[in-house]
Amino acid sequence: MLFFSFVSLGCMSKNQLYDTSTEDTSTENTSTAETDTNQETECDLVYEPYPFIDEVISYEPGEGAGFGQDQYPDIVYDAPLGAGENAGSLDVLSLGEGGSIVFSFRGIDIVDGEGFDLIIFENPFVGWSEPAIASASMDGETWQEWPCNTETYEGCVGVAPVLSHPDNCIDARDSELAGGDPLDLADIGLGAARYIRIQDAAVSGPGGFDLDAAAAIHTTEQ
Numbered sequence: 001m002l003f004f005s006f007v008s009l010g011c012m013s014k015n016q017l018y019d020t021s022t023e024d025t026s027t028e029n030t031s032t033a034e035t036d037t038n039q040e041t042e043c044d045l046v047y048e049p050y051p052f053i054d055e056v057i058s059y060e061p062g063e064g065a066g067f068g069q070d071q072y073p074d075i076v077y078d079a080p081l082g083a084g085e086n087a088g089s090l091d092v093l094s095l096g097e098g099g100s101i102v103f104s105f106r107g108i109d110i111v112d113g114e115g116f117d118l119i120i121f122e123n124p125f126v127g128w129s130e131p132a133i134a135s136a137s138m139d140g141e142t143w144q145e146w147p148c149n150t151e152t153y154e155g156c157v158g159v160a161p162v163l164s165h166p167d168n169c170i171d172a173r174d175s176e177l178a179g180g181d182p183l184d185l186a187d188i189g190l191g192a193a194r195y196i197r198i199q200d201a202a203v204s205g206p207g208g209f210d211l212d213a214a215a216a217i218h219t220t221e222q
Contacts, residue, residue, distance in 0.1 A: 033069030064206025065096025082162030113218030
């Protein structure tokens, strides 16, 4: 379920937000131009290897799904568009109540490293969340599920607000700063995984979990 009172930033598509074109500001006064320049943040952030979703294997929408389907599957690719603790991005794909999605990454497998190994990004904000159950697999057939308490939401994804955004230079792979819900393969006894499955926990009503993005932290080439 989505709240349409979010800040207008969330209404932009990822392609719009990655657009580096600028308007002609030659008519602005000098003080305004200097202020704008001072407010700009230069990012040297380079994602190599590409850590985001690159292929959707399957998408099975549940009741209330539909939001984001006009941009499917591109809408779940690329970096998250976090809107902070008090708003949620609208650049998401709704799974619907009980719906699910399976995806993989570009030529890489997630491996168990020190700390968390991947982060799932939804669009929750303070006072609102839509939990889902995450699972991982190496072959796409045998799945190991992270325990998700549907009463306390402990272990679920879709709980923590998303802070990382291409415009704020917060590395989407930084489990301490990026927001979202980080996961550790060691918690489910896996050393590596190629596929990730997200299934709405069916406790937040129609619309359910809204997938923004996912970022792999520890990886190896396939």
